[in-house]
Amino acid sequence: MIIICKPNISEGALQHIVDRIVEMGLVPNVSRGVHRTVVGVIGEEDQLRSMPLEAIEGVEQVMPVLAPYKRASREFQPVDTIVDVGGVAVGGSHFTVIAGPCVVESEEQTLAVARAVQEAGARILRGGAFKPRTSPYSFQGLGEEGLKILARCSAETGLPIVTEVMDTRQVEVVTRYAQMLQVGARNMQNFNLLSEVGRSGMPVLLKRGSSGTVRELLMSAEYILAAGNARVVLCERGIRTFEDSVRFTLDLSCVPTVLRESHLPIIVDPSHAAGRWDLVPALARGAAAMGAHGVMVEVHCCPEEARCDGPQQLLPRRFAEMMGALRAIARAVGKTM
């Protein structure tokens, strides 16, 4: 931790800062520059973090030296984490495609998509049973009935299931049917939910919130890891910017940043970012080329009749075409698919 003092700091105020650091069992290192006095602190930065040093008179700025997350960092664990989702590996040199409809509407609809994406090479089936919707008047999902449909599609196709859990009270029921729990972008900082999925011990797909920084995404992963669950896959799905030709701006530069900072797998969801199907293949190719561990893509056999997010869902034949291109790129960057 580095503490920059104001230019006019009094000796008394400086001494007060030094005293507070010593009280915590840490070692202050005062360095008087031409324009500023700087206090470096040697020792465990974590203890200082909870202390509001900026509130002390005479302090201009406090600069942490270390990242605030630990278990999620590559410094803590240098080797890549590979998460097993019902027998499918996510992470390392695998490029894993998750696909399925936005929302489970019926068994017929879900099974048709499941079969089509499996045939094209998807390894995990997605589909919403509990659906977060911005409008209270929109279709909110089939709930447990949707989970049952997903489980039957899994039994038919052998694909493991990932589906969203929105509320701490849903963790138990979702765990009964699915192989992986999704925490949606809007819940990235729903800390009670993070702790609860952490305690479940299940694989978790943690989506980045639309205004979450990479650092905050890793802090949210830390909640799950701190609850004793190391089976976390991160997912970039677009951030809010001023650009209005897409629903969200897919932040693909977060892929190499996460690869550098963390050992956790990172996949990309191009469907929710773009909000329109015609951009999805290009975004998925970009993700593959940049080293992502997979993509999650929405597919529907008749998008114009979809009960949710129709415009962003690919037709099965377009999904299959995209898979061909992804295979070529995955190979070019040394990934297996």
Added chain:
Amino acid sequence: MIIICKPNISEGALQHIVDRIVEMGLVPNVSRGVHRTVVGVIGEEDQLRSMPLEAIEGVEQVMPVLAPYKRASREFQPVDTIVDVGGVAVGGSHFTVIAGPCVVESEEQTLAVARAVQEAGARILRGGAFKPRTSPYSFQGLGEEGLKILARCSAETGLPIVTEVMDTRQVEVVTRYAQMLQVGARNMQNFNLLSEVGRSGMPVLLKRGSSGTVRELLMSAEYILAAGNARVVLCERGIRTFEDSVRFTLDLSCVPTVLRESHLPIIVDPSHAAGRWDLVPALARGAAAMGAHGVMVEVHCCPEEARCDGPQQLLPRRFAEMMGALRAIARAVGKTM
């Protein structure tokens, strides 16, 4: 709803669009321009909203004519809503100051602040018992013990209490001790929580998420209103932008926008936006001058020892000074405080 067709739309595709609209019992109005054919739809736009028209081939863009919220709109209810919080009015011509510590640390600490802010003119006491923290290693609040302290401070001072509820499972216990439930910025789109506080019938303080638009804030209010609870107060507390001299950019222009679009009261939280106490008085004055119905401000008797957000908490004497300035401005814009 206005549907813009692609320049090269076929007659078959256009007919398909028209058919889908007629199927829903609505009336299409086809207008062929020089560069584009446009289909206007007369009738209840809500029905069309759930239909993914953009997914139909030949559709370039779909433009809604109406706002997606209803009960929250001024069109639905032209007259201002005034919410009664334990005998204190929020809304209309009242300018209401809510103040208190960021988090309840002890009865002594909370009571000292409660007395100081009451004396200076605050009308409602705030304080966190359940605290959302970005780090799992930070102090998470005293829980029900904190609620009991708040209730005792309320009994001592007569100030009603507003405190945060983070999880659907907490609604019941918080309702037993507090007069108003706060839904935090990170939970603005926690739709299950919104429905649950809606069903509680309690006054709700709904904070805008850091990447939520005004429209989405009103849609989140709609969840509470749709559950039968009209006692909603909105709160602006800063949005994420590239500017890094503050923690969040306080979007004060949302105040007149909400006043125009909605009948619900809107207050401003300058403390969380700035993240530093020295900006709080200016931001609070700005909010008052622009017609906000109040501010919510954090106060601590010894910020450098605060267990949460010390740098943004005002000392009681600075809070009292700020109240003087706010009174003058409230008067200048025709509000009573």
Added chain:
Amino acid sequence: MIIICKPNISEGALQHIVDRIVEMGLVPNVSRGVHRTVVGVIGEEDQLRSMPLEAIEGVEQVMPVLAPYKRASREFQPVDTIVDVGGVAVGGSHFTVIAGPCVVESEEQTLAVARAVQEAGARILRGGAFKPRTSPYSFQGLGEEGLKILARCSAETGLPIVTEVMDTRQVEVVTRYAQMLQVGARNMQNFNLLSEVGRSGMPVLLKRGSSGTVRELLMSAEYILAAGNARVVLCERGIRTFEDSVRFTLDLSCVPTVLRESHLPIIVDPSHAAGRWDLVPALARGAAAMGAHGVMVEVHCCPEEARCDGPQQLLPRRFAEMMGALRAIARAVGKTM
């Protein structure tokens, strides 16, 4: 300057960093912490700034201790700068209103507005002769003819003129007619233009770019100050964010930030930020309450016939109403108007 080394830095790389610092005549201060080695540098930080320390192997992060601007900082000049614009003071305890049409369309139009705003209390007349337009097909202003009209309106009313200069080649001609040169938001980082208006010695109104940070705004002011011209007034006019109910989000928190960091006056342009007249009075009141040194507002006698930005221009009677409210607020915060 603080240099954070990577956890695994070799002794050789550390020595290389130390050598480079000593070569520059500065004193390195190496501090070995538990998790990181940190090198503090004592001496003139400016010299180090131009050295790409992050490019050295083993360096994780470089953190400057000082702001990059000097002459623009309050540390350099503690007392407020007051800029004289043709006899009108901007800065200090003055609250100065600049008003006029977006663009000069004709003498009749400009004079009518000039008289109306003067009567209502504006002290400086604005109006565009050279107009930056996003479309090459839009009206680009009357050029020198527009400047002549402004000069005649100034002669009639006694109001000094501020008008935009878009190109280094226009500085000379604008200087002949106007009392203050405006550098528009899109030119905040047109460094050649900044140097040129710096050399002119004229008062300069420097608008913040829509993606410029406060720090960058002050760096752009530094260009003008470094050219020997201290007559700079800063202007906040909205930044780009995801919020779409306004054209730009007016960043009013930059007002107290600039007051803290710099001695230069700061005014606010609510018209360009909002893009719609109905928000202008509220935004102007907010600016006044927060301590801005003035506002710049667009006024037109018939907005629906304006050749540029009609929707954001106030009618003269609405401008006069707004002035009444501003007077009350300016008084409440100790400013004279």
Added chain:
Amino acid sequence: MIIICKPNISEGALQHIVDRIVEMGLVPNVSRGVHRTVVGVIGEEDQLRSMPLEAIEGVEQVMPVLAPYKRASREFQPVDTIVDVGGVAVGGSHFTVIAGPCVVESEEQTLAVARAVQEAGARILRGGAFKPRTSPYSFQGLGEEGLKILARCSAETGLPIVTEVMDTRQVEVVTRYAQMLQVGARNMQNFNLLSEVGRSGMPVLLKRGSSGTVRELLMSAEYILAAGNARVVLCERGIRTFEDSVRFTLDLSCVPTVLRESHLPIIVDPSHAAGRWDLVPALARGAAAMGAHGVMVEVHCCPEEARCDGPQQLLPRRFAEMMGALRAIARAVGKTM
């Protein structure tokens, strides 16, 4: 153009809108819905664009149907533009790599980089002679001396030159030495400069501003096209967002958006976006996979001694490695390099 009227619009106001449209020789189409009256306008939308319809009483919102750019649109020219830069093709199925130092420091430095990048497969040499710098105290480039060095390096290697022009007054001299003029991100809306490079007839590399939308980038291209110069290559180089792990967020989704909306080539600059060399190869791969027509990358033989942007410049051997990966990806997406 679609005009949405306010719910309570009077018959007089509606008639006034209709009259104004008819005056312009256009045909209004009034459609009375349940909640809103909507006026569609058939005819040339351009004429209406300059009319401030939102300023008319009773108008709630005006929605354009067409994009504001023409010559830059794919509707205007369906076939891809391929720009010839001194014999090198940019656009179509070519994937063109532009590389070189950030700034020309000396002939020795520039020539060493030029030879290295040529050998690795770059086709155009970049290098700054006139450098926009945020600080007036930073190195501003060698000016015409730098241009002469670039010309000599071009003669040695056969690589054509692209270099920045910052000021209308520099266009003539840069044209004498370079084969392509670069308009930097900060000048994307320097409309006088756009017109001037348009008149030059030279190939232009137009960078997107850090807060420019795709639509605005295309409008800026329109300025150059409208001046009679169709040799425009667009360049994405990162936008401002709240994410702080990179200098700018590279908006790769703009690549497929531009490919859909325009016939102009689009390349990507990963160096300025990331601000750090270690992310550059991944970002360049992403750009190639998504269909960009090339990348522009900074290379330096000794980044820690670079006079500008050292941390983002690749060493020649890392550049060569990256080129290998780009070749594999370009092949996978059907591009030749």
